[in-house]
Amino acid sequence: SVSAESMAPSQDKDYVKVVIPKTQEQRKRIENSIENNFLFKNLDEEQYKDVIDAMVEKRVLNHEQIIKQGGIGDFFYVVETGTFDVYVSKNGAPPEKVHSYGPGGSFGELALMYNAPRAATVVATSDSVLWALDRVTFRRILMENTSRKRKMYESFLEEVPILVSLEPYERHKIADALESAVYEDGHLVIKQGDIGNNFFLIESGEAYVTKIDEEGIEHELPGLKKGDYFGELALLNNKPRAVNIKAKGRLKVATLGKKAFVRLLGPIVDILKRNSDNYETITRNARQQ
Numbered sequence: 228s229v230s231a232e233s234m235a236p237s238q239d240k241d242y243v244k245v246v247i248p249k250t251q252e253q254r255k256r257i258e259n260s261i262e263n264n265f266l267f268k269n270l271d272e273e274q275y276k277d278v279i280d281a282m283v284e285k286r287v288l289n290h291e292q293i294i295k296q297g298g299i300g301d302f303f304y305v306v307e308t309g310t311f312d313v314y315v316s317k318n319g320a321p322p323e324k325v326h327s328y329g330p331g332g333s334f335g336e337l338a339l340m341y342n343a344p345r346a347a348t349v350v351a352t353s354d355s356v357l358w359a360l361d362r363v364t365f366r367r368i369l370m371e372n373t374s375r376k377r378k379m380y381e382s383f384l385e386e387v388p389i390l391v392s393l394e395p396y397e398r399h400k401i402a403d404a405l406e407s408a409v410y411e412d413g414h415l416v417i418k419q420g421d422i423g424n425n426f427f428l429i430e431s432g433e434a435y436v437t438k439i440d441e442e443g444i445e446h447e448l449p450g451l452k453k454g455d456y457f458g459e460l461a462l463l464n465n466k467p468r469a470v471n472i473k474a475k476g477r478l479k480v481a482t483l484g485k486k487a488f489v490r491l492l493g494p495i496v497d498i499l500k501r502n503s504d505n506y507e508t509i510t511r512n513a514r515q516q
């Protein structure tokens with residue numbers, strides 16, 4: 228049935244691999260295009276080769292429509308060069324621009340994953356080069372990982388207060404980029420003074436926060452719990468880590484690297500900055516205790 232197909236990636240082995248002949252130069256260009264794309268992480272060697280074999284180069288002109296909202300899903304696309312705008316029309320209202328993509332971006336996965344109509348219209352805003360992956364290969368190789376992660380983090384991300392204002396689709400993209408890590412009791416997650424490379428969300432457990440002042444005295448600040456975030460300050464301001472964060476019991480965190488943080492949390496940077504204005508008051512209060 229359709230619903231069974233949409234849930235379970237095909238288990239049977241009697242598929243014919245799609246192989247579109249390509250030059251070494253084309254292979255290199257695909258590799259560069261998918262290098263930083265989370266959907267292609269964690270593929271084994273054979274899967275990686277199969278994906279590259281199956282991709283088709285597609286050159287498009289400025290203003291060309293690649294995907295039409297409501298249409299049937301046939302291909303998933305990775306951007307090599309050029310730019311694209313995404314439009315969504317809700318309940319027959321005029322289409323509104325909701326997003327855009329540049330080199331390294333990818334789109335068109337939703338209709339393939341969920342056997343749903345295309346959720347948005349995608350239009351080139353410059354002459355561009357795309358790599359297209361057919362539906363069957365996408366589902367066979369890229370879907371399992373992607374839907375597993377989206378499912379795994381979905382309910383957690385819905386309950387993270389800082390992320391509530393995001394669209395569900397934006398939380399899906401965050402899920403694609405998240406990696407989980409576990410810290411045992413007492414282990415340091417962030418060391419004051421270090422350079423910051425990651426942003427953290429607490430999946431489960433608690434953390435201590437401490438700050439060492441100019442005299443070398445360590446002050447304890449209010450702790451962190453499930454759903455809280457930390458590590459944004461060093462990334463927002465390009466400054467060393469402002470505090471120490473230590474696991475209190477077993478602590479499970481989900482982390483985003485700096486690039487993904489900037490790209491995916493762009494829509495809430497203002498909220499993050501506004502919240503961080505309170506840190507000074509919190510620190511001052513803690514010192515007075």
Ligand code: 1OR
Nearest residue numbers: 313325326334335336337338345346347394396
């Ligand atoms: P698709 O197969 O449905 C259109 O074809 C693609 O546009 C879609 O997969 C996504 O890859 C991409 N909502 C839905 N699809 C989006 C969105 C989006 N942005 C890009 N795509 N929203 C924008 C969120 C920033 C939500 C708008 C309400």
